[in-house]
Amino acid sequence: MQPLTGLRVLDFSTLLPGPLATLILAEAGAEVIKVEPPEGGEELRKQLPRFGDSGVLFGLLNRGKKSVSIDLKAEGALDRIRPLVESADILVEQFRPGVMKRLGLDYRAAKAINPRIIYCSITGFGQMGERSGDAGHDLNYMALSGLLALSRGSDGAPVVPQAQVADIGAGSYPAVINILLALRERDRTGEGCALDISMTDNLFPFLWMAAGLGHATGRWPTGNDLVLNGASPRYAVYKTRDGEWLAVGALEDKFWATFCECIGLDEALRDDRPDPEATRAGVAKRVARKTAADLKVLFNGKDVCATIVTKLADAVHDRHIRGRGLFDRTLTQNGLSIPAAAVPLAPRFRPTEKDDTYPELGSANALIGDEG
Secondary structure, eight states: TTTTTOOEEEEEETHHHHHHHHHHHTTTTTEEEEOOOOTSSGGGGGGEEEEETTTTTHHHTTTEEEEEETTSSSSHHHHHHHHHHHOOHHHHHHHHTHHHTTTTTTTHHHHHHTOOOOOEEEESSOSSTTTOHHHOOOHHHHHHHHHHGGGGGSOOOOOOOSIIIIIIIIHHHHHHHHHHHHHHHHHHOOOOOEEEEEGGGGGGGGGHHHHHHHEEEOOOSSOOOOOTTTTTTTEEEEOTTSSSSSEEESSSSSHHHHHHHHTOOHHHHHSSSOHHHHHHEEHHHHHSSSSSHHHHHTTOOOOOOOOOOHHHHHTTTHHHHTTTTTTTTEOOOOOOEEEEEOOOOOGSSOOSEEEEEEOTTTTGGGGGGGOO
């Protein structure tokens, strides 16, 4: 039996933050019922590329769930959805503040139906505050938090991240963490609670170093001026002779000394404190003389914290990653099969079944009394 077996999740969320959070709960054994509009369902169902009958992104995030289609604005909708609210342990919604209240499904209404319900609201700016009603996406939350300003390209412009840091790291993951804490609290008190998950708020743990230095010294980082975002030659990326890239993370002296020895860096440059940029130029010159294959041989068996940058197409087939079982599960639909999206669960909590599929729109409408 998995940790969340027997728990029911009512999921009103769309796109990425909420659906990934409920996917993690589903992977840990919870029954997740996705509530979708009847005309076409959730937006990701329509997006390309397609996989089977829906967009592949929808399939990856919603495998293993059930689908209920209902127009929440229609007359009688609340009466139809009420049995699910009564039986749910967890409700996840991702609308802007006030939307669920207009639908008659805000926390106060849900609590009146089911005092044990854990009501998780994921938004960009939180349930209160002057920006709470503003629209936004991942990039906007990163921009407001100060995180985006800390990574700049050669022209000085902030660099658009290649991962949805706010959606996942500040939305999905905090939602799951707080839901699990709320379940533990409910074990003691017997009562549910409301959870206010603000993606902007939850970006600040990523800024622990920059904010800490700013508060302590009054000198606030403004660009690539932190050890871990470009200021140090020990933590940087260098181009190889064959156009590949070497990622160096040799922060500690023991790793740095071994790295410098391996590449033959001039003794005068190994102490990077007097002139970090001179050391960086020296490292770049030595690395540029070697191919990626040369460097792999050079570093083999050595503790140098240096890695050739791997393309995604190669990373998903890496022997170590494959050996960890990260892509053992598959998403299957209409005879097609691809590796399922990975979720951050320890192996012991993952389901034993390897194949899963995503729900057809409204396929679980019997749960709201629709037998047709």
